[in-house]
Amino acid sequence: MAKRGLSRIELLQGTLDMIVLQTLRWGPRHGYGIAQMIRSTSSNALQVETGSLYPALHRLEKQKLISADWDTSENGQRVRVYKLTPAGKKQLVAERSRWDQMSTAIAAIFNTPVEEP
Amino acid sequence: VSTDRDRDLDDEIAAHLRMAIEERVKRGESRDAAEAAVRREFGNVTHVKEVTREERDGRRLFESTVQVLRHAIRRLRRSPGYSVPVILSLALGIGLNTAVFSMLSNVLLRPLPFPNQSELITAGTRTHAPKDPPGMKDPTWETFGRDLAAWQNSRSLASAGTFSQYDAMIEGPFGPEQLSGAFASPSLLKVLGVQPLRGRWFAGDERGVRYVVIGYDLWKRQYSGDTNVVGRTLHIHGDPWTIIGVMPRGVGLPLDAEFWIPSTEVGGQLVARPKPGLSLAEVAKDLETSGPGLDNMRHAGFTVQVVVVPLHDQLVRSAGPALSLVAIGALLLLLIACANIANLSLARSLEQRRETAVRIALGARRRSLASLILAENLLLAMVGAVAGAVLAIWATRVLVSIAPAEITSVTDIGIDATSVVIAALLAVGTGLIVSLAPILAASHVTVHPALGENPRQGGGRGFRRFRRALVATQLALTLLLLTGTGMLVRSVQRLTRPDHLGFSPHGVTIATLDLFGSRFRVPGARTSFLNALALRAKALPYVTDVGLGPAPLVGGRGEGLREGFNAIAGYRDSATNANVTFWVKDIDPGYLATYKIHLIAGRAFRETDDSLAPQVALLNAAAARMFFGRNNALDQTLPPKVRFVFRDKNHPLVHIVGIVSDVLQRDLAIETVPEIYLPVKQTPESPVVAVAVRSPAPSKDVVAALQQAIREIDPHVAATRLEPMDAVVSASLARHTFLLYLLSVLSGLAIALSVIGLYAVVSYLVSQRTFEFGLRIALGAQQRNIFGLVFKEAALLVGIGLLVGVPAALGLSKFIAAFLYEVKPHDLVTFASVPILLCVVGFAAAFQPARRAVGVDPAKTLRTD
Numbered sequence: 017m018a019k020r021g022l023s024r025i026e027l028l029q030g031t032l033d034m035i036v037l038q039t040l041r042w043g044p045r046h047g048y049g050i051a052q053m054i055r056s057t058s059s060n061a062l063q064v065e066t067g068s069l070y071p072a073l074h075r076l077e078k079q080k081l082i083s084a085d086w087d088t089s090e091n092g093q094r095v096r097v098y099k100l101t102p103a104g105k106k107q108l109v110a111e112r113s114r115w116d117q118m119s120t121a122i123a124a125i126f127n128t129p130v131e132e133p
Numbered sequence: 134v135s136t137d138r139d140r141d142l143d144d145e146i147a148a149h150l151r152m153a154i155e156e157r158v159k160r161g162e163s164r165d166a167a168e169a170a171v172r173r174e175f176g177n178v179t180h181v182k183e184v185t186r187e188e189r190d191g192r193r194l195f196e197s198t199v200q201v202l203r204h205a206i207r208r209l210r211r212s213p214g215y216s217v218p219v220i221l222s223l224a225l226g227i228g229l230n231t232a233v234f235s236m237l238s239n240v241l242l243r244p245l246p247f248p249n250q251s252e253l254i255t256a257g258t259r260t261h262a263p264k265d266p267p268g269m270k271d272p273t274w275e276t277f278g279r280d281l282a283a284w285q286n287s288r289s290l291a292s293a294g295t296f297s298q299y300d301a302m303i304e305g306p307f308g309p310e311q312l313s314g315a316f317a318s319p320s321l322l323k324v325l326g327v328q329p330l331r332g333r334w335f336a337g338d339e340r341g342v343r344y345v346v347i348g349y350d351l352w353k354r355q356y357s358g359d360t361n362v363v364g365r366t367l368h369i370h371g372d373p374w375t376i377i378g379v380m381p382r383g384v385g386l387p388l389d390a391e392f393w394i395p396s397t398e399v400g401g402q403l404v405a406r407p408k409p410g411l412s413l414a415e416v417a418k419d420l421e422t423s424g425p426g427l428d429n430m431r432h433a434g435f436t437v438q439v440v441v442v443p444l445h446d447q448l449v450r451s452a453g454p455a456l457s458l459v460a461i462g463a464l465l466l467l468l469i470a471c472a473n474i475a476n477l478s479l480a481r482s483l484e485q486r487r488e489t490a491v492r493i494a495l496g497a498r499r500r501s502l503a504s505l506i507l508a509e510n511l512l513l514a515m516v517g518a519v520a521g522a523v524l525a526i527w528a529t530r531v532l533v534s535i536a537p538a539e540i541t542s543v544t545d546i547g548i549d550a551t552s553v554v555i556a557a558l559l560a561v562g563t564g565l566i567v568s569l570a571p572i573l574a575a576s577h578v579t580v581h582p583a584l585g586e587n588p589r590q591g592g593g594r595g596f597r598r599f600r601r602a603l604v605a606t607q608l609a610l611t612l613l614l615l616t617g618t619g620m621l622v623r624s625v626q627r628l629t630r631p632d633h634l635g636f637s638p639h640g641v642t643i644a645t646l647d648l649f650g651s652r653f654r655v656p657g658a659r660t661s662f663l664n665a666l667a668l669r670a671k672a673l674p675y676v677t678d679v680g681l682g683p684a685p686l687v688g689g690r691g692e693g694l695r696e697g698f699n700a701i702a703g704y705r706d707s708a709t710n711a712n713v714t715f716w717v718k719d720i721d722p723g724y725l726a727t728y729k730i731h732l733i734a735g736r737a738f739r740e741t742d743d744s745l746a747p748q749v750a751l752l753n754a755a756a757a758r759m760f761f762g763r764n765n766a767l768d769q770t771l772p773p774k775v776r777f778v779f780r781d782k783n784h785p786l787v788h789i790v791g792i793v794s795d796v797l798q799r800d801l802a803i804e805t806v807p808e809i810y811l812p813v814k815q816t817p818e819s820p821v822v823a824v825a826v827r828s829p830a831p832s833k834d835v836v837a838a839l840q841q842a843i844r845e846i847d848p849h850v851a852a853t854r855l856e857p858m859d860a861v862v863s864a865s866l867a868r869h870t871f872l873l874y875l876l877s878v879l880s881g882l883a884i885a886l887s888v889i890g891l892y893a894v895v896s897y898l899v900s901q902r903t904f905e906f907g908l909r910i911a912l913g914a915q916q917r918n919i920f921g922l923v924f925k926e927a928a929l930l931v932g933i934g935l936l937v938g939v940p941a942a943l944g945l946s947k948f949i950a951a952f953l954y955e956v957k958p959h960d961l962v963t964f965a966s967v968p969i970l971l972c973v974v975g976f977a978a979a980f981q982p983a984r985r986a987v988g989v990d991p992a993k994t995l996r997t998d
Contacts, residue, residue: 046148046149047145048148048149048153066174066176067175067177067180067181070145070146070181070184071181071184071185071187072188073185074186074188074189075189078188078189086141089152091155093148093151093152094144094148095145095152096145096148121490121491
């Protein structure tokens, strides 16, 4: 079970990382806030599994693409707030062009004629 | 720190859950329902924490490695067309190299079986004259210990002993055997620092008694390890010897000796331990100035240089260069195999460009792609190494069975821990090397073009150039191996030509007899035995000639005395100021005819050249040139300055009655030495112990007949050598044939690997250009045009290979020069024929792809793509 979960996260990581970075462009946010934001901006189409959100956040933090600080939320909760670093901003730009490539790529896969053996 | 951070993560997730619940409660859900929904939504909290921690702290190395390896195994099992050839090439490369390097390390690096063996030294003499024939550059080791007492009292040596090889026919309770043995000085064991396993060693008072010490293996074999063996009898050449001791297992000198008898006046090779703090050069200096035994040689016209080397070096010395050459050959083969694997692996990565592109598009990091490739190749290398190790065990056995005695006598050679380490290192090394190319290739994959392109046309110009470079390199390396082998082949051909030998070995059978026992110390006993044998041999059917005298090509390993040479003589040439050694052989009138040695001028010996007639001699061409230059040597007398070293023989007026052609004496590859032939009848107490018989009958029958004759004359006399001369020639060639055999095998494998590499690249090219060929055919191109296109590619690769390989081979050929005889390192025949061979190979490799190209159906090809 554990192994399967692991590989699923890995497969999505490129995409999820990009979405997280994109979300943080609008300002610092805590984990729950990020999840909410992704859900609402994608008109509920992308249900980000919280199970993969936190690994992604900590991975991005380790890569120094985002930084985190403890803060107090509007209703008095102690929360960990993430914000984009300059490296993260740069990465986001790169990820965007990669995203464009990927869409083309996937389109190409679907449009490839069937090869003769 | 880690626990703090864990608590932070707990807090963070707890806050998340609280916020989510609160929000749901705010929307009007009951607290219980909200909590349940949030938990469901979030999933397994513990698992999420675990994964998060892994992401944050990095996954544990072991788990990720296992995962990558699993993936690699899956991929390799899916493509046996790639894995199998790669594993085979690796097994071949690693196996052969492991075998060769095990042998190398065993022979060259394994210490001698004596305590503090690195202190042990030996000494030899050599004359250093500019015009000495190259073969005489080797120092003479065998006789240095003649004045042992003096060496034992020398200022520079702490202890000194001697040994000298003595092979003999022995007979124990389990029957007769021909064995390696040695004369040894009583001091030898003290020098070596070992003790007998049972009984004792010689005390130095063995005059008049026959005491022998036997080796461990002989003790086990002939006496079944009898604990009371001391006092039992061993027959050596028919004489009974009393066993006084048994040596420990694997300990003794020479290393392959199985029995030792005390050396009397014979002496032998010196083994010593220098006094502490003295360098080898200091010891040599002292021995050179203080050694009384050297005075005799100086009086005989030699200038003597003493050479002191570690005993280990001297014992393994001759094996070193040949083994190194084989090792270089094996390494070249490994490189060729590596190029092949890199090529295959590159082709595979080109095929997988689309897969790679998709992986990259989906977020796979290039580093993880690289580690996958690395894992695949290391896995293949490991499997290859295991297969190689199996091959190595077998190859070592074959190597040992064909290796010349100088290699196998040093030690028992097998696959050991060192070999395993070697194989593992080779495997990791090759795995890394062959991974480089595909990793570079993968790191250059850019998503967009790779996905857009047709899979058949993958691979940019860079890849094609790189693959071509690999194949060209392969061909160049193959050329190196082939030229080396080619020159050796030519060299061996030359060595065995009769005009090089100076005699015709075919049809001659020789018998060397052990006539050194006490019964033969009676004057005339030796000669009468030999004459009786010669008479019987002449009476045998189909025997055309019988001759007495030392056989050519024997006596190389200090066996001169045993083979019946009269003496070695010395002479100082006043014109060139060079010191010259020459051989003296006692022969009878039948000798020249038996060996078909060419008489250049004058006459052969006659029966009338006996003790009453004037003293006569024959010279070989080298000696005639040496004594008389361009002047006629016939009817001259032997120059009075010719001195015999080992015998104080006066030769008032020896008339030179004939000149004969040069005959190889010591070794096939060593230049001929000046020789003086004297009639047996004019040499009282001649040491000759050899008879030669020429007969067209099968040598097996002649050997049997001679055996019979010897037994009939005296059943106690053993033949130390009874074999066809052809066998002597091939034994003398052993070092060359060993090299030749190994290099031929390596060359054959190299050609096979190159063909595979070339085939792969050319056939890849054909599949890449199928569309183009189809179009050309559709437009009316002829078959030969298409053939031409394909062969042009092959010709290009072979051409580059030759352009690189020929200069490299010319540059490196000096390394093989030491193994060549009468073949120049820039041998024209070799350097002309090897490129031709490679062109043929190139043509053969390109033929099948070319046929495929011609067979392209334009209608089909053009429609599909």
